[in-house]
Amino acid sequence: MSVLSKLYAYLYIRGFKVWISYKTNAALTMLSWIIPVFTYYFTGTALGNKIVSVLGGGNYTAFVVIGLAFQGYVSSTITTVSQRLRNEQLYGTLEYYVLSPSGVLGFLTYSSLWGFALNSINMIVILAIGFGLGVRYSPFGIMTASIIFILLLLSSFGIAAISGAVVMITKQGNPIAFFFSTFTALMGNTVFPVTALPWYLKELSYAIPLTWALQGLRESLLEGAGIGALLNIIYILVAFTLITLPLGLYLYTKAFDKARKDGTLSQY
């Protein structure tokens, strides 16, 4: 019951009601779900297919549809948490989360869910547009894709917690959120295969869970690859999760403890 009321409060009251009250912003957000697919479709048909086929990535529209559909989960989970923390600092409401039994971990978890909810709509819209543009999804790979997807979310949640910890210290200026919101589209195997990148960026992109997750999601959703075929990617994502999740939660709670010790909880 308590979880349901929190979901209602975070997703409907604080999430949807506030979001929809800014009507222009809501309309622009919805447009931002649709436009990139067509942008990459039209530019991609001229240029992308050649690049992707040369590099062994298959059909470019299918490649970019999977990339855009799932990339948003990473950048938005991470930026939602850090922006939310920043907003609460500015509103003067952060201290009330600290005081509540849900605490700061409840804040982190339920705040991430808003980003998750918006991106789930985003994902459905993009996959549907992809279907309309001729992309076909394999029902055989859905189970494997779900496992990869959950691991991607868990590792992203860990990174979001690290990002939250940074906001608690720096207040404004968050390199973690900046990196994931700016570079993942380019380097995370989203709109270009990593093999198209210079070697140094390629090495960096392998340090991002999204790169591996998108490779696994493409193979499972587009080619119907099963768990056995993608075990290597699943192990890598489990490793990312085992590192980022405990590390993120540790740093996040330590950042709040430090703020309480320094008396900076209410500063912004």
Add this chain to the structure above:
Amino acid sequence: MIETHSITKVFTGKKWKVEALKGIDFKAERGKITALVGPNGAGKTTLLKIISTLILPTSGSAYVDGYDVVSQPNDVRKHIGLVTVSDRLLYYRLSGMDNLLFYGSLYDMSIKEAKNRAYELLDLVGLKEWADEPTMHYSTGMLRRLAIARALMHDPDVILLDEPTLGVDVASARKVRQLVRKLSVDRTIVLTSHFMHEIEELADYIYILKNGKIIAKGSPEEIIKMAGKIVEAKLSAVTPSLERFITRYENGYAVIRGPKSLVELYTSDYHEITPSLEDAYIALAGETEQDFRPYQYRRGGAWARERPV
């Protein structure tokens, strides 16, 4: 019930170190209103935040209803309702009802429970007719009352109010004071304020803080007595030590109300008056240097004043 023993708080930066609280022994009893007063940067907000577990003390101990603020913060938090000072504090795009529903859910209430409690509290704070209006349309006084309602959502035994009537018009401030008085019947209330008439009207017990130390404590009557005899006089010239006692100017003369022992050093033409709490406060606490801090540091207390701005 709140008790603190020898609480200290030292804030340190790369090139500075400030003792915001220097061994505070404080007590607030259930059924009474205890006031913390003092100049800006005296340590009032720091003390309130230590009691509410938002700032960790450097040394000493503090208990709320018997729970230690350092080792049992979750138990303390269940027993307290806090209203801090801020221009915001609530979600402006949401109605009063939605704000309370949201905060109720943070306290593990079901939506139905939270809704019933919110209606009850909106009625208590006189905002029932405004329940569904976005709070961005509320006046400052209404926002303060809604913030108090939010602090009461989980029915805490202890209410901590940091300047509850700051920026509030006279009629609204009166409503807030009525509300505080009503709440104090079966709760422990601690409030800070710079309005001495408000403290005089509400407080059962007063602590005056200055530079992190308690310089006086007692009932309003006792505090007034501590200041000794207060006299009023007109002076054509005022020395810096008398500046804080000036109440107004009349025909080129400064009218001062201050301790007889001080005023008689400058003039023999004075008359004794019945002192108010404000007279006593000015005599005891005086004032601190002018506060140049930007807003976001002011709420941090004395330590923040030392920071480069």
